[in-house]
Amino acid sequence: MSALINALSTRELAEIDDEISHAPYRSAVAIDALKIVQAHRGWVSDESIKALATYLEMSAAELDSIATFYNLIYRRPVGDKVILFCDSVSCWIRGCAKLEQHIGDRLGIKRGETTADNRYTLLPVPCLGACDKAPVMMVGDDLHENLTADSIDAILADDSTSRGEHD
Amino acid sequence: MPTIYIDGQAHEVSEGDNLLQAALGLGLDLPYFCWHPAMGSIGACRQCAVLQYQDEDDTRGRIVMGCMTPVTEGARFSLAADRAQAFREDIIESLMLNHPHDCPVCAEGGECHLQDMTVMVGHRDREYQGRKNTHRNQHLGPLIHHEMNRCITCYRCTRYYRDYAGGTDLAAMASHDHVYFGRHEEGVLESEFAGNLVEVCPTGVFTDKSLVHDYTRKWDLQSAPSVCTACSVGCNIMPGERYGKLKRIHNRFNHDVNGYFLCDRGRFGGHFVNSEDRIPAVGKRDGDGRFSAVDADSAVSSIAALLRQGKTIGIGSPRSSVEANYLLRELVGAENYCTGMSAQEGALVQHALQQLEQSQALVPSIRAMESADAVLVLGEDVTNTAPRIALALRQSVRNKAYAMAADLRLEAWQDAAIRNLAQDQRSPLSVLSVAATRLDDVASHTAQLCPDDIARVGFAIAAELEGALPAVDLGAELAELAKTIADTLRSADIPLVVSGTGCGHSGILDASAAIARALTGPDRPAQLSFCLAECNSLGAALVADGAGMGLEEVLELAAQDGIDNLLILENDLFRRTSCSKADSLFQAAGNVVLLDTLTTPTCDNADWVLPTSSFAETEGTLISQEGRAQRHFPVFNSVAPIRENWRWLLDIGHCAEVATCKSMVHFDDVTTSCANTIKTLFGICAAAPAASSVPAADKVPRQTHRFSGRTAMRANISVHEPRQPTDEESPLSFTMEGHSAEHNGALLPYVWSPGWNSNQSLHKYQSAVGGALQGGTAGTRLIEPGDIDAAQESSGSTAPALNAGEYRLVPLYRIFGSEEMSVRAPAVAQLCRPAGLEMPASVAAELGVSNGDGVTLTATTGNVDLEVTINDSLAANCVGYSHGVSGTGGLVPGSATKLCRAENWQRAPELIGTDRGATTA
Ligand code: SF4
Ligand code: SF4
Numbered sequence A: 001m002s003a004l005i006n007a008l009s010t011r012e013l014a015e016i017d018d019e020i021s022h023a024p025y026r027s028a029v030a031i032d033a034l035k036i037v038q039a040h041r042g043w044v045s046d047e048s049i050k051a052l053a054t055y056l057e058m059s060a061a062e063l064d065s066i067a068t069f070y071n072l073i074y075r076r077p078v079g080d081k082v083i084l085f086c087d088s089v090s091c092w093i094r095g096c097a098k099l100e101q102h103i104g105d106r107l108g109i110k111r112g113e114t115t116a117d118n119r120y121t122l123l124p125v126p127c128l129g130a131c132d133k134a135p136v137m138m139v140g141d142d143l144h145e146n147l148t149a150d151s152i153d154a155i156l157a158d159d160s161t162s163r164g165e166h167d
Numbered sequence B: 001m002p003t004i005y006i007d008g009q010a011h012e013v014s015e016g017d018n019l020l021q022a023a024l025g026l027g028l029d030l031p032y033f034c035w036h037p038a039m040g041s042i043g044a045c046r047q048c049a050v051l052q053y054q055d056e057d058d059t060r061g062r063i064v065m066g067c068m069t070p071v072t073e074g075a076r077f078s079l080a081a082d083r084a085q086a087f088r089e090d091i092i093e094s095l096m097l098n099h100p101h102d103c104p105v106c107a108e109g110g111e112c113h114l115q116d117m118t119v120m121v122g123h124r125d126r127e128y129q130g131r132k133n134t135h136r137n138q139h140l141g142p143l144i145h146h147e148m149n150r151c152i153t154c155y156r157c158t159r160y161y162r163d164y165a166g167g168t169d170l171a172a173m174a175s176h177d178h179v180y181f182g183r184h185e186e187g188v189l190e191s192e193f194a195g196n197l198v199e200v201c202p203t204g205v206f207t208d209k210s211l212v213h214d215y216t217r218k219w220d221l222q223s224a225p226s227v228c229t230a231c232s233v234g235c236n237i238m239p240g241e242r243y244g245k246l247k248r249i250h251n252r253f254n255h256d257v258n259g260y261f262l263c264d265r266g267r268f269g270g271h272f273v274n275s276e277d278r279i280p281a282v283g284k285r286d287g288d289g290r291f292s293a294v295d296a297d298s299a300v301s302s303i304a305a306l307l308r309q310g311k312t313i314g315i316g317s318p319r320s321s322v323e324a325n326y327l328l329r330e331l332v333g334a335e336n337y338c339t340g341m342s343a344q345e346g347a348l349v350q351h352a353l354q355q356l357e358q359s360q361a362l363v364p365s366i367r368a369m370e371s372a373d374a375v376l377v378l379g380e381d382v383t384n385t386a387p388r389i390a391l392a393l394r395q396s397v398r399n400k401a402y403a404m405a406a407d408l409r410l411e412a413w414q415d416a417a418i419r420n421l422a423q424d425q426r427s428p429l430s431v432l433s434v435a436a437t438r439l440d441d442v443a444s445h446t447a448q449l450c451p452d453d454i455a456r457v458g459f460a461i462a463a464e465l466e467g468a469l470p471a472v473d474l475g476a477e478l479a480e481l482a483k484t485i486a487d488t489l490r491s492a493d494i495p496l497v498v499s500g501t502g503c504g505h506s507g508i509l510d511a512s513a514a515i516a517r518a519l520t521g522p523d524r525p526a527q528l529s530f531c532l533a534e535c536n537s538l539g540a541a542l543v544a545d546g547a548g549m550g551l552e553e554v555l556e557l558a559a560q561d562g563i564d565n566l567l568i569l570e571n572d573l574f575r576r577t578s579c580s581k582a583d584s585l586f587q588a589a590g591n592v593v594l595l596d597t598l599t600t601p602t603c604d605n606a607d608w609v610l611p612t613s614s615f616a617e618t619e620g621t622l623i624s625q626e627g628r629a630q631r632h633f634p635v636f637n638s639v640a641p642i643r644e645n646w647r648w649l650l651d652i653g654h655c656a657e658v659a660t661c662k663s664m665v666h667f668d669d670v671t672t673s674c675a676n677t678i679k680t681l682f683g684i685c686a687a688a689p690a691a692s693s694v695p696a697a698d699k700v701p702r703q704t705h706r707f708s709g710r711t712a713m714r715a716n717i718s719v720h721e722p723r724q725p726t727d728e729e730s731p732l733s734f735t736m737e738g739h740s741a742e743h744n745g746a747l748l749p750y751v752w753s754p755g756w757n758s759n760q761s762l763h764k765y766q767s768a769v770g771g772a773l774q775g776g777t778a779g780t781r782l783i784e785p786g787d788i789d790a791a792q793e794s795s796g797s798t799a800p801a802l803n804a805g806e807y808r809l810v811p812l813y814r815i816f817g818s819e820e821m822s823v824r825a826p827a828v829a830q831l832c833r834p835a836g837l838e839m840p841a842s843v844a845a846e847l848g849v850s851n852g853d854g855v856t857l858t859a860t861t862g863n864v865d866l867e868v869t870i871n872d873s874l875a876a877n878c879v880g881y882s883h884g885v886s887g888t889g890g891l892v893p894g895s896a897t898k899l900c901r902a903e904n905w906q907r908a909p910e911l912i913g914t915d916r917g918a919t920t921a
């Protein structure tokens, strides 16, 4: 058991413990714990599921059924940033299909794929709750509204320079 | 009884039912998937849609789910309305979007509920043009095959596996149109009851792996009503055969015993019948020690001649039928009959029997156990000794939930609502055991104690209940535990005590009986149940009729004056005593005659070997731990020279001119003679109808009305179709012709009804949906509550004291491994591990050993080397050996043993890389 728990970092454990302190029982924080692990690692691996399940006193199957239920818990590695591209009604009416094609062409990936340099993963999402500014997408934590092919180019260019600064 | 209207017709239905149950009960065909009679309704699949009308004037109606709609007085429904029918057809169409239509290669085909429901709604043409989702299947172990593409997402599997059976390693993954039912990763399903998925899943997702690999369609199977022989519970089964091979075992519904479910030992363990280790011929050992095949009839007369000459001791068997044991007893004389159990075990079974006979407590059926609202398990690892009982106890803890539901006037079938309401509130279940058990997760109180302490706490509970001072000084902690457990039992309406011979400790039986006695009151039907070792432990003890030697007595006799002949009925003595003792017995005996089905070490020591039919090829009566006499019938005939055990013995008896055998010709004659000779077995004739009770023309057919290839299946041997064998011994026939409805409940060979080809057709055979069979519940109970329940003298402690450096040797049981025959089924064998010795870390530290090391165990019967496994849940100073696993035959439960690190022990090689995939069968 201890070997498995070590698969979670001290910081992850501290954050999970904090959630547990507000919960009636350990497995009640399953979703938060998955989000914590994902925040630290970008995604949730099989090893993380097992370690987390042990820590939360539930079975790996139970935890995995929760993890796989939610589209935004990634059970496979994703790029540094996930592009959540809305393809629901309002955005569809406002021509998101073409824009998706545009992103795909620029980055050389289709939905569900990650760029070769591991920068971006493109995922469709059903409505980001910003229909009045459709079409919209999120790149990492940032929401981008009223998208056009040009604005998308600018966003991606911007993103890579800002990243360059950090590198 | 409310009156409801279905399509204008008035019907009286049972109060509290839902419309689906009611409709099925009325014989109407309403399709469904997610509802299950033992698991209730959740309204998930939407297949049982009907129209419900507000009142007489409402002509539109609205769609409701039959399984979620209670029947109330005057309620009006339509099953036949176009709108309802169209809705149901659409549901099937949508459920089938991703279905691969692979019926021809699906093991469920021909007995598939999805096929039946698809035909029932009239959905024929697939409009869907899109891509189908496909899934990767998982390797789930040697027992169950997985084919996820066939799933219709009814959720029955996870509801059964997790909610009903308590498994944690199967779950619904993902969402939308790619829901997946499987494990977190590939691997053997952990639940001991996983095999029921095969029958619970209405499609071909979960199927029986050995059937998949050696396939026969249901309609081509020859089946008969049978009884599981893998433990003392006696679940009812329907084995299916073709080409002389057992193909699969399905559950045979018995309202009071197994209901809808079996355990995996029973479902998959029966395949030993096809083993290559079957004894094929009558063997006689030559001077040079080799067996040669001899003619059966001459063997019978030679053996009969032996019997007439000298003193013969008959060693019976708790895994053979009452009839076979009785015939053996008649052949050798009651005073020369040994039950085939060790003296210790024989005495325990006799003791258990006495306690049950005298107790005023009810010996409960499994169904009765499920109704208990407080349970104490004393010293028995039921999951591994009497598995089906563990599944029942898991249901008993839900009575709290049902009580809460009743307060809110929620019907018991409102499954999701009731689980939500109760959350983890459960009725009390206390488990006192030598090591942690698989029921602990739903237990309210658990403690791991040595057998003596289990008995002592038991007596303290009894004393507490009787208001007496605790008879034993326990120490504060255990005294408190005893008091708490006593409180849970005292405040229950139906308290149940489950114990057994598992610990090999008579004090535990006494303590259980004392608790049951203290609980029994005029308005409180306390229940007392003992798990025993084998399928006919009780039967063998009853045949002994209060006498009956234990094996040790036979040993003594042999040592003193020698024995001329030893006649052994289906018993491997090396499992019951040490090698050295068994060897000395065989040396002291002049002639050893063995009747058995598979080769065993005992076989190697016999002078004569007579091959006997397996349970699937013979009739026999078994007495379960409930005291229920049940009959199993041959599914198929064994190939000569193999004969039924009773027939060999009767043939020998005739030849030796044994007086009682003279009047017996048929199996039923043996049963009747036994019933008339042994008072306590008087009831056994009622276990099932006799052959003569059914006129030849009305015999129950073992083959289905669609049985195919009868004229062709032997064409590779001969193009001439042989006559169908006749069956003079039972009310069943080896044909497809004959009377097949309204059987006696004990005579049900398979279930099948027009339009209902799957096992879901069972409701057509039930008096009420989910209720007893129309033909009555199979079997007859022999033990009913006694009127005087005298307190028994009991020492409480029966174990020898531990000296310094000694440890208490306790038996640990394995569902796959502890039972003799099931481990010889190839699939089950894959799940068995070699014998080992489990010990707490403290003991391992004292000995300087760790996991995988060897220890030498010094027993009175010689030294044994076993592999160490650390099990920190074991009671202090206890070490547990794998009972029933080869190599542990001479170990005595409860004895004091010395241990040391084994010299020259070879650790098993450790697996570094994984060869997953290479082993997936
Ligand atoms: S696997 Fe079978 S039981 Fe489970 S949801 Fe699918 S069809 Fe239903
Ligand atoms: S509980 Fe016992 S009788 Fe029932 S199926 Fe399992 S082994 Fe057979």
Ligand code: FES
Pocket (backbone or CB within 6 Å): A086, A087, A088, A089, A090, A091, A092, A126, A127, A128, A129, A130, A131, A134, A135, A136
């Ligand atoms: S539809 Fe795109 S944000 Fe709502």
Ligand code: FES
Pocket (backbone or CB within 6 Å): B020, B031, B032, B033, B034, B035, B042, B043, B044, B045, B046, B047, B048, B049, B065, B066, B067, B068
């Ligand atoms: S059976 Fe009624 S909704 Fe599934």
